[in-house]
Amino acid sequence: MSFAKLEFFNPFSRSIKDRAVYSMIMEAFRKKKFNGTRKHYEATSGNVGIAMAALSSVFNLEFRAYIPSNTPKATETIIKIFGADVVRTDFDVIDQEFIEYVKKEAERDKAINLNQFENDANFFAHYTITAKEIEEQLKSIGKVPEVVIAGVGTSGHIAGIAKYLKEKYGTRVIGVVPAKGSTIPGIKRLETKPKWFFKVKIDQVVDITEEEAFEGIVKVARNDGLLIGMSSGAVVAAYEKIKPEGTTVLIFPDDGFKYVEIFERLLAGARDMTSSQISQPQAP
CATH class of the missing domain: 3.40.50.1100 (Rossmann fold)
Incomplete structure (x- = not known):
């Protein structure tokens, strides 16, 4: 059966990623990571980006999604509807190099990187x-x-x-x-x-x-x-x-x-x- x-x-996000994203944002609030900034950046191929964009609207956060080059256009459009920024990169897949790139972008702009891959x-x-x-x-x-x-x-x-x-x-x-x-x-x-x-x-x-x-x-x-x-x-x-x-x-x-x-x-x-x-x- x-x-x-x-x-x-x-x-x-109409996906399982709502669970992880909500958990990561709540943990960040609990640890006061958003004190002094409301910005957060994330490497995402889709559903995490949508969930983060939606929940950022709920919690009045500024979100930027970094997506692979082959991400469906629909995903980019949905993220933008929630008011988030989208950066379509030259990366084909999210690998360690991509993750490190987004970390550095966040550090440069004094934003938080919740990092779904390690959190x-x-x-x-x-x-x-x-x-x-x-x-x-x-x-x-x-x-x-x-x-x-x-x-x-x-x-x-x-x-x-x-x-x-x-x-x-x-x-x-x-x-x-x-x-x-x-x-x-x-x-x-x-x-x-x-x-x-x-x-x-x-x-x-x-x-x-x-x-x-x-x-x-x-x-x-x-x-x-x-x-x-x-x-x-x-x-x-x-x-x-x-x-x-x-x-x-x-x-x-x-x-x-x-x-x-x-x-x-x-x-x-x-x-x-x-x-x-x-x-x-x-x-x-």
Whole structure:
């Protein structure tokens, strides 16, 4: 039996990143980091930038997002609607060089860099809240999480969930990363050395191509009527590859509406993908 945790019901960025961003901002206020400045800068490929822009409006903060060159135009537009600045860089991916560049930009302008990639408030948001939600939601129907499949980005959510559920249930946790040569928004290869991934036990890592992630998106859209995002599609593709036994939870970090440009390109490259090629639900 499998379930999907639909993180696009979070209100600010329609993604799982609301949790980490809220946690990081609250921790910064608690430590009085915003005393003397209201500016903060962040390296982001999408959802963190949207969540930070939205919550900066709530808390009257000035935010600047530094985004990779290939970030969807829709993401940039959404961030700007919230009143934030956007700097589209020449970087293709967010790597350590990109992160250090943003740190230096923040230092130069006397701004704060919350740094989602190193800030432990990211990890603890999922260890203390997201994992417990999974536990309580399954408990309400008499189940426990035997398997969790999640993407690896900053590694905050997969590591936080893994640590809590392994401590309680010994849950098997499967990570999903882009195959070599593929770019999937929201997830990264382990060569980027995500901080928390290596501090917990992840039982298996599955490589997924961009095309396989898109196939996962199309399958869920045509079977379940949900338009999920690229990393969510990658999680579906990993599930289809390994076909785990037991009560399985798939983490869907966001929905697909901000990825329309990517969908258009992938759909054009798969014009022969018809509904007959995608498994359909049986009529009741």
